[in-house]
Amino acid sequence: MPFKTLGLSDPLVQGILATGYTAPTEIQAQAIPAAVAGKDIIGCAQTGTGKTAAFVLPILNRLSLAKPPHSKSIKALILTPTRELAVQIEQAIIGYGRFMKFHTLAVYGGVSIENQIRTLKRGVDIVVATPGRLLDHLNRRSIDLRQIEVLVLDEADRMFDMGFINDVKKIVATTPQTRQTLLFSATVSPEVKSLTMGIQKNPVMIQVGKPRNPIETITQYIYTVRKDAKADLLLSMLTGDSKMDCVLVFSRTKHGADKISKRLERAGVRSIAIHSGRTQGQRQRALDGFKQSKYQVMVATDVAARGIDVDGISHVINFDVPAFAEDYVHRIGRTGRACATGDAITLVSPDEEKYLRQIEKFIGHKIKHEKCPEFTRSKPETTHPLAGEKPRSAAPRRDMTHKRRDTTHKDNNDKSKRFFGFRRKKAKR
Numbered sequence: 037m038p039f040k041t042l043g044l045s046d047p048l049v050q051g052i053l054a055t056g057y058t059a060p061t062e063i064q065a066q067a068i069p070a071a072v073a074g075k076d077i078i079g080c081a082q083t084g085t086g087k088t089a090a091f092v093l094p095i096l097n098r099l100s101l102a103k104p105p106h107s108k109s110i111k112a113l114i115l116t117p118t119r120e121l122a123v124q125i126e127q128a129i130i131g132y133g134r135f136m137k138f139h140t141l142a143v144y145g146g147v148s149i150e151n152q153i154r155t156l157k158r159g160v161d162i163v164v165a166t167p168g169r170l171l172d173h174l175n176r177r178s179i180d181l182r183q184i185e186v187l188v189l190d191e192a193d194r195m196f197d198m199g200f201i202n203d204v205k206k207i208v209a210t211t212p213q214t215r216q217t218l219l220f221s222a223t224v225s226p227e228v229k230s231l232t233m234g235i236q237k238n239p240v241m242i243q244v245g246k247p248r249n250p251i252e253t254i255t256q257y258i259y260t261v262r263k264d265a266k267a268d269l270l271l272s273m274l275t276g277d278s279k280m281d282c283v284l285v286f287s288r289t290k291h292g293a294d295k296i297s298k299r300l301e302r303a304g305v306r307s308i309a310i311h312s313g314r315t316q317g318q319r320q321r322a323l324d325g326f327k328q329s330k331y332q333v334m335v336a337t338d339v340a341a342r343g344i345d346v347d348g349i350s351h352v353i354n355f356d357v358p359a360f361a362e363d364y365v366h367r368i369g370r371t372g373r374a375c376a377t378g379d380a381i382t383l384v385s386p387d388e389e390k391y392l393r394q395i396e397k398f399i400g401h402k403i404k405h406e407k408c409p410e411f412t413r414s415k416p417e418t419t420h421p422l423a424g425e426k427p428r429s430a431a432p433r434r435d436m437t438h439k440r441r442d443t444t445h446k447d448n449n450d451k452s453k454r455f456f457g458f459r460r461k462k463a464k465r
């Protein structure tokens with residue numbers, strides 16, 4: 037089905053084709069005609085299914101059909117939970133609308149508010165915002181949402197998880213009742229449902245794919261591993277498999293993310309960390325560098341788990357098992373996007389097995405277990421020498437690591453060789 041049949045204007049169809057899309061994805065095919073017809077929508081789609089275009093294209097279509105003279109008022113507001121997502125959506129808007137004339141602005145914290153105020157004064161058609169900074173603008177009266185025609189709540193469930201929901205309600209209250217409201221969420225929880233009842237009118241429910249199940253193009257593995265051997269195992273994987281060229285590693289804590297990234301860098305793996313302890317500039321530079329393949333690995337906390345769209349992430353590795361099953365689905369959804377294939381690997385130490393069981397219950401099936409005995413066996417302990425015997429002790433850590441890797445190489449069965457064996461190459465310098 038070509039984009040033209042969805043009722044989109046010519047300059048917009050040209051912009052979509054110039055982006056490289058030939059046909060709409062399932063969520064786009066279902067949501068765009070309903071949104072173009074002015075209906076409210078609840079879009080429940082798995083991550084990576086193309087939902088950004090599903091709400092951006094109808095907004096741009098509305099702008100392209102509006103009769104001049106155009107007012108300077110804001111006509112569409114997209115609320116999204118993270119700064120990175122705001123930037124990403126703004127870039128998508130600019131890309132799809134490249135043959136149209138309009139102004140868009142991403143409004144998020146961690147950067148100068150003065151520049152945003154100046155741009156808002158000049159007139160903006162579409163604002164993409166995170167809730168906190170947008171409330172700041174509303175309190176300063178530097179933004180006026182009274183002429184909003186379309187309101188989008190992107191990643192609504194995540195906004196709940198991040199505690200933004202009261203901010204979202206306050207913001208929604210400043211927009212006109214006559215607006216069209218499009219809500220997108222990976223999962224429609226009871227909380228999201230009750231929110232939609234208060235702010236939408238007869239919404240059309242669009243469900244793409246089974247809720248909860250990670251997208252089918254992702255192959256999932258777990259490795260049981262000693263906690264203290266996780267870094268060695270990760271390094272072995274990264275340096276032992278040439279297909280691991282664009283890898284997103286998740287750590288539960290900021291400190292952990294920095295530590296893992298530094299360890300990889302020391303071993304010659306090009307790596308960068310991204311988390312909320314970094315300035316917005318550092319976060320954006322990390323993300324841009326990863327997108328441009330400057331880094332083989334980006335180590336992230338869950339701040340990057342939602343929505344971040346980097347083409348061609350080959351592997352997601354959960355260095356820590358996420359404590360919430362939903363986070364697992366969102367983390368691994370960073371690979372396998374737009375029907376590409378991807379691998380998701382989770383390193384599970386004995387104390388994390390309870391989280392793994394919750395995840396398997398949540399997704400409704402067991403995850404394939406790969407074995408790596410050298411990283412699972414407990415460390416040899418120092419034994420007290422018997423009289424007359426030479427002391428036997430564990431080898432120094434550095435040597436152990438070395439030995440472990442070598443034996444792993446020999447021991448591994450065919451399946452795990454995909455990570456350690458066949459094309460073992462030296463870490464890049």
Ligand code: AMP
Nearest residue numbers: 057059060061084085086087088345374
């Ligand atoms: P999203 O779920 O909106 O983050 O989109 C996931 C990925 O799919 C992004 O890389 C988009 O550029 C890509 N994408 C969106 N729509 C299409 C389409 N119709 N054809 C091909 N790729 C698409």
